[in-house]
Amino acid sequence: MFAQTAASTPISSDLPARTVVVAPGDGIGPEITDAVLAVLRAADPALVFHPVSVGLQAYNAGAMSGFGPEVMEAIIEHGVMLKGPITTPQGGGYKSVNVSLRKTLGLYANLRPCVAYPSFVATRHPAMDLVIVRENEEDTYAGIEHRQSDEVYQCLKLITRPGCERIVRYAFEYARAHNRSKVTCMTKDNIMKLTDGLFHKVFDEIALDYPDIVNEHMIIDIGTAKMAVQPERFEVVVTANLYGDILSDVAAEIAGSIGLAPSSNIGRDCAMFEAVHGSAPDIAGQNIANPSGLLLSAVMMLVHMGRSAPASAIHNAWLRTLEDGFHTADIHGEGRSRASVGTREFAAAVIERLGLLPQQLPVVDYPEREPDTLVHPDSAVVARTPATKVLVGVDVFLNWNGEARAPEVLGAQLEPVAGPEFRLAMITNRGVKVYPHGLPQTLCTDHWRCRFPAAGEAVVTPYAIAALLTRLADAGLDAVKTENLYTFDGERGYSQAQGE
Ligand code: NAI
16 A cells, blocks of 8 residues: 655645645544644645535535535546545435445545554554455445335345456556555355356456466455454455445454544546545544544545655654654553544644654655556456347246245246246245245245246247236236346356255
8 A cells, every 4th residue: 555665755845736625524524624634734735625515514505415516516627535524324314425426426446555553553463554445336335225015125236347347457456556466356256146256257357467466366254354363464455345345444443443544436537535434423523533544545645646745744744643652542552652632633743743754664655656647447448249148037026925925825826827928937035945845944025036937938028028017917916026037148147046
């Protein structure tokens, strides 16, 4: 992640003016943003801040998505945004502003460096220095959810080939640009063979283009366990959205504190920088939050903008502040800390140290470079000939609460309505085959997936599926959803049932 070499770079005052969009956010957001802007003003006086409102404040002012159109316009115009954390209602209310911003702006790569600062911040993993490259737009975070019956709710997990190609290539490009020697991919493709299977397959394909970088794959559960006890064995980890979200909180916390971890959300045209942590409502307004996560995000932002001198100066002053024992409450410890300081005082201590270097932790020296020079892999996404797609059947999901929820009763009702185009191959409940030959031990809900492949040589058409749905409705059955069954170049494009 951060280039750590032995030279220092003075603060430069001859940088051109550049505007940064700033959204303070909710909870501790405004206080940590104030602290970070104070440091930025001191280290890079040519920066101009364009304030916008996102989150609860914007929502309460009538922006139902948590931000107004002026926010998008500002980010697109200026290219970079520094964002405080935002409170997201749980279980209901408006959708996550973070997810909406990331997806609307095409910020496909979420980089989350997690580094230990041994002797100064308590950690069991002094050699930890890894970066998680989290896919930022797809997966269950597409947020496509439906309630389909009294008992059953579903969330669609969408994984796409272009999405996998660009995040995986980004991870390898990042590794190469930052002298990292290994990229680890984590998925759960032993269970989700199609979606996670695609992520893993694309990883294996793209790894061939980077023979200079070691590649490995781990199942996400054991990978997370290994990271929790041996994080120093990882360098760059690339993974899907939900796994990356969880993994990066684990990594940030074991590195020392969730309050220290920065992140960047990178797209082709713009980028957003924010701490990994949330709005911490439990400590909001008390001047005790650690502004370091947002400050290090601002450092990543400066590097992204090609302003390496102030980036190095802030990072080194921050390391020196840690060394000098000025610690916020979350990282304060007897013997390590000289003073337990508040948010504002911590920022003031960093400002006082601008121009100084750390004496024990490695000095940071970001190389001079053009803004955002990392190759954006979009253009490298391979143009492919589409596979030959053949419709071979349909899965019909029924909301059925009939006689004792007995699968044989439902099966007997479905067999005669399946033909002439289809046959009933099986019924599953929560993915487990219950007909024919189910077991009484399997818990059955009111949601049944009924698989109808083509009968004999019959050709399956959308009209045949519509006719089947009509026959099901005529039989008094409640079809709540269908999934077409296709083959692609002769290969099944759908999963088998458990027990099939
Ligand atoms: P959280 O990260 O806000 O807090 C978890 C724990 O860490 C709390 O005990 C908190 O006091 C502490 N903590 C967090 N940041 C800290 C800091 N800078 N200094 C010292 N201690 C800190 O996670 P939580 O409580 O699950 O979420 C609160 C809200 O934040 C929710 O509405 C959630 O949706 C939102 N959230 C927003 C994110 C964003 O805007 N990027 C990311 C994660 C959560």
